[in-house]
Amino acid sequence: MALSWQLSSSANVHSIVMNTMVADALLGRTVDDRYRVDARIAVGGMATVYRALDLRLDRTVALKVMHGQWAEDPDFLSRFRAEARAAARLAQSNVVGVYDQGEWDGLVYLVMEYVPGRNLRAVLRDSGPLSPALALSVIDQVLQALDSAHRAGFVHRDIKPENVLVTPDGAIKVTDFGLARALRAPSSRTGDALIGTAAYLSPEQVSGEPTDERSDIYQAGVLLFELLTGRPPFRGDTSWEVAKQHVNGSFPQIVDFDPSCPAEVSDLVADATRRNPHDRIPTIGEFRARAVSLQSGLPAAGPLLTSAEEPTLEATADYPLEGATTAATPAQPTERDSGGPEWRRRISISSLVIALVAATGLLLWLNPLARSTVPNVTGTSESKAVGTLQTAGFAVDASGSEYSEKIPAGKIIRTDPANGANARDGSEVTLIVSLGPERYKVPGVRGETPSQATTDLADTYLSVAGQRKKFHDTIDVGLVIGTDPAKGTQVKRDAPITLLVSKGPAPVSVPNxxxxxxxxxxxxxxxxxxxxxxxxxxxxxxxxGDVIQTIPASGAKVFRGDRIELIVSEGPPPVAVPNVVDLPREEAVSELKAAGFKVEISEGVVTPLDRVFETDPSPGSLAPAGSTITISIF
Structure with a gap:
């Protein structure tokens, strides 16, 4: 009877036995002569979280220990230290506090506030969708945490139910601030892996474009969608298929899942999850203001109550979790209840027989000696690779992804263990799925200082090759005109970008x-x-009225906006009229013409002397050269 129970419940027995048989070397040890590790409470893809006692301050803390490969990555360690120090400055009731960080005995750890209760994923799994009022109450507290972080210069980049903790009294706390940023940049260990959970990635994260506070707004909108509907907005056979829908798919409407949801709440989700960051709700503060306003118009919701259990279901060897039990450990009867030593012996023998039969059945089922060759799935689709590996008897983890210049997007780059390796049946094979060629759009940096532009390019994983000065009519001297390659060009990571820097307006030549x-x-x-x-x-x-010359002279180089002096002719200078009175006619005419005047003669009928007796203008007066002088003859 015990054997049939073991076989029919093999999946559960396997989970219990494997969790209780695999010892955790940290349990019972004291990390860095300060933190006594009491229990393992969560295991994730990048770290394991323990409940520990701070022996110096006598308080319970959460000890997050990064998986071993991170301790060997100097790039990650440098970012991890900086981000931990920055996160420790966040002090807000909805943020899980960071107390300490360090490295010890080859481990990298982070000490955080211990929060009893469960994460939001577990709560949703048990409760299903929340009412609009309760969902808005939860998201309000998440937004308070994000608003505090944004004001301090933090962007979370990994908002999901697993990173939202619910205390027994219903308070909400957001964890892992700074960790996503420390993991975000490619390094010797991460390669080009895309860090984040596919269901919650913003479109710009999937596309490899720069991220800012608006990515948190998108992820908070996705979280609110799941609170209201009980499911993420996009689903697919593979994580890559889910990620692509954030970029190419239409974000579903709340009304398609819950027609009773108020339209204003549905609109709030839609406005937070616009594909283009510029079209989203611009700030966390505005997001929260709208959520609070909507919540005030709905029936009051109670707190999101949960138990005080730690967020794990496993019990580890030699150090079971508090309150954890296993089917393999029945309660022992007392002597008073059993009736005497003979009955105890009978129970002991029966128990031993049952345990031996159960263990034999379990060993037959687990067959730890069975091993198989990992099939070659390189270049196949993720769904086909999963099917092939499962058919071969392996469990599959398809969460890894990397960029590849050779393997098309959505295809498998490699597996771990590698194809051809001999691995235990039922063990896990990790798939690394191609994101396609790693390309980044050159950002727009027009009008920025070279320093600002260099920072923006570095945030997009691009580098500055140098500067090239160019004239520009409107961009001030010293500011960036553009880049080479131009804005929007798709380039490889670390591609050298030349900054085009303004020298001011180009000089022009003075025309003739x-x-x-x-x-x-x-x-x-x-x-x-x-x-x-x-x-x-x-x-x-x-x-x-005509131009004599210009200052500067024609051909000189000047700049637009400069003033040019025109020297304009007033005509020739005036000339003094010669005194020709009493001169003979011919001699007077000759002298006036020599002085540059024209001559007009006025004479009577009789001119016995044929001499000039007056001129008009009179002798000595000034008259324009070329003007006419009238002489009178008598």
Whole structure:
């Protein structure tokens, strides 16, 4: 009877036995002479979390120990230390506090506030969708945590139910601030892996574009969607299929899952999850204000109550979790209840027989000696690879992804263990799925300082190769005009980008304006962005009103907006009228013409002396050269 129970419940027995048989070397040890490890409470893809006692301050803490490969990555360690120090400065009631960080005995650890209760994933699994009022109450507390972080310069980038903790009294606390950022940059250990959970990635995270506070707004909108519907917005056979839907799919409407949900609440989710970051709710503060306003118009919701259990169901060897039990450990009867030593012996023998039969059945089922060759699934689709590996008797983890220049997006790059390796039947094979070629859009940096532009390019995993100076009519000297390659160009990670920096407006040549009219000269100067001032000057050769010369001279280099001086002719200078009175006619005419005048003669009917008796203008007065002098003859 015991054997049939073992076989029919093999999955459960396997889970219990494996969790209780695999010892955790940290349990019972003291980390860094300060933190006594009492229990393992959660295991994730990148870290294991323990409940520990801070012996120095006598308080219970959560000890997050990163998996071994991170301790060997100097790039990650540097970011981890910096982000931990920054996260420790976050002090807000909805943020899980960070107390300490360090490295000890080859381990990298983070000490955080211990929060009894469960994560939001477990709560939703048990409760199903929440009422709109309760969902808004939960998201309000998440947004308070994010608002505090954004004000301190933090972007979370990994908002999901697993990172939202619910205390026994219903309070909400957000954890892992700074960790997503420390894991975000590619390094010798992460390669080009895409960090994040596919169901909650923002479109810009999937596309490899720069992320900011608006990515948190999108993920908070996805979380609110799941609170209201009980499921994430996108599903697919593979994580890659789910991720692509954030970029290419249409975000589903709440009404399709719950027609009774108020339209304003559905609109709030839609506005937070717009594909283009510029179209989303602009700030966490505005998101929260709308959520609070909507909540006030709904029937009051009680707190999201949960138990005080730790967020794990496993019990570890030699150090079972508090309150954890296993089917293999029946309660022992007392002597008073059993009736005497003979009955105890009978029970002991029966128990031993049952245990031996159960253990034999379990060993037959587990067959720890059975091993198989990992099949080659490189280049196949994720769904086909999962099917092939499962058919071969392996469990599959398809959460890994990397960029690849050779393997198309959605296809398998490699497995761990590698194809051809001999692995235990039922063990886990990790798939690394291709994201396709790693490309990043060159961001727009026009109008920024070179320092700002360099930072923006670095945030997009691009580098600055140098600067090239160019003239520009509107961009101030020293600011960035653009880049080479241009904004929006898709380039490889770390591609060298040249900054085009303004030298100000380009110089222009002063046009040749000599001999043309003043109005025509002004027009030509305006055509090349120059203005004019005018100075009048006499000229014997240039007609009145025409340009004699320019200052600077024609051909000189000047800048747009400069003023050019036009020297404009007033005509020739005036000439003194010679005194020709009492001179004979011919001699007077000759002298006046020699002085540059024209001559007109006025005479009577009889001119016995044929001499000049007066001139008009009179002798000695000034008259324009070329003007007419009238002489009177008698």
């Amino acid at each position: 304006l000599n001999g043309i009219s003043e109005s025509a000269a002004r027009s030509q100067l305006a055509d090349v962005g120059l203005s004019a001032s005018v100075t009048k000057r006499e000229s014997d050769t240039i007609p009145e």
